[in-house]
Amino acid sequence: MASPPQTQQDDTGPAEVRRRRAEAAKQYQPSRVRLLLVAQAPPDADDRYFYFLDVAQHDWLFRAVARAILPHVELTRTNKASVLAQLRDRGIFLIDLKPDPVDGSDLSPYVPALLDRVAELEPERIILIKADVFRVAYPALAAAGLPVSQVRIPFPSSGRQREFAVAFGRALAGE
Template sequence: MTTATGARRLREASAAKYRPEVVELLLIAEAPPSSLDRYFYFEEVPEQDSLFRHVVRAVLAIEPSRAEKESELRSLADRGVFLIDLKPEPKEPGDNLEFYVPDLVARAAALTPRQIITIKANVCDLTQPALRAAGLDVVDQRVPFPGSGQQLRFLEAMGTALDSIGWRR
């Protein structure tokens, strides 16, 4: 088994542990980090866990704690929140992310989410039309990735998106 295959299996197993029975809110991000020790669903991420930490702030309205990540992941699952990536593998230079849209739409449809929020401008632009064409309910809001100084904009945009679907925080 290659390192990439092993890493993908570990990510899949970690996400499956927190997949809700009913997906109320599906979050779609771009791709998992290239670093093998970081991923949204890994319970122990000592640093650079920006997406997870800001999702917890926005969706659960609590301040995340690295020591409580497992509990916070369970709280997200209990609320019906699940996150998947447009590209299941880390992004590589020159990747054409449009190639992954049909597979993403199939994966999203299989989860039968009540609502979808896309994260990062290119993910919004690439996926929202195709997700809507598949009959999925996508929030019409551009939510930036919470990195590179975009953390406050992420929280504001995510708050607007959540308010638009009546999400109780």
């Protein structure tokens, strides 16, 4: 899969980074979303994102999700496109509650837009990743009658990978 096109100028402002993220995610959006993962927000580093192919370090969420869903696939720095394609082919898609990196502000203002995006994607199941995402988004998604997991899942950052794997496994099993 080709890398997203590069712009001629070195414009790394928030709008350009948001565009690059959207373009990268679109390449791996399934035609039918079976499982929608909702994370908190993209990383604050402009070169890291779940759907970016050349993430040199701290690609925790991608690696943890891929390990849980594709346990027999070896993850390397060179096969991320292939793994993302396999996730897409299984109907798995990830979006963020907040479109830009977290800045300490309240996440609840982003829930109405999340409900709109979820309605547009029509997922069969929804898993929320990170305690604060669950806290602000679960009540609204459940009240809307959407198929959201009740399992609280921590972010798989350094030291929490095992905790993530157990909780994510429970959510995948339908708890």
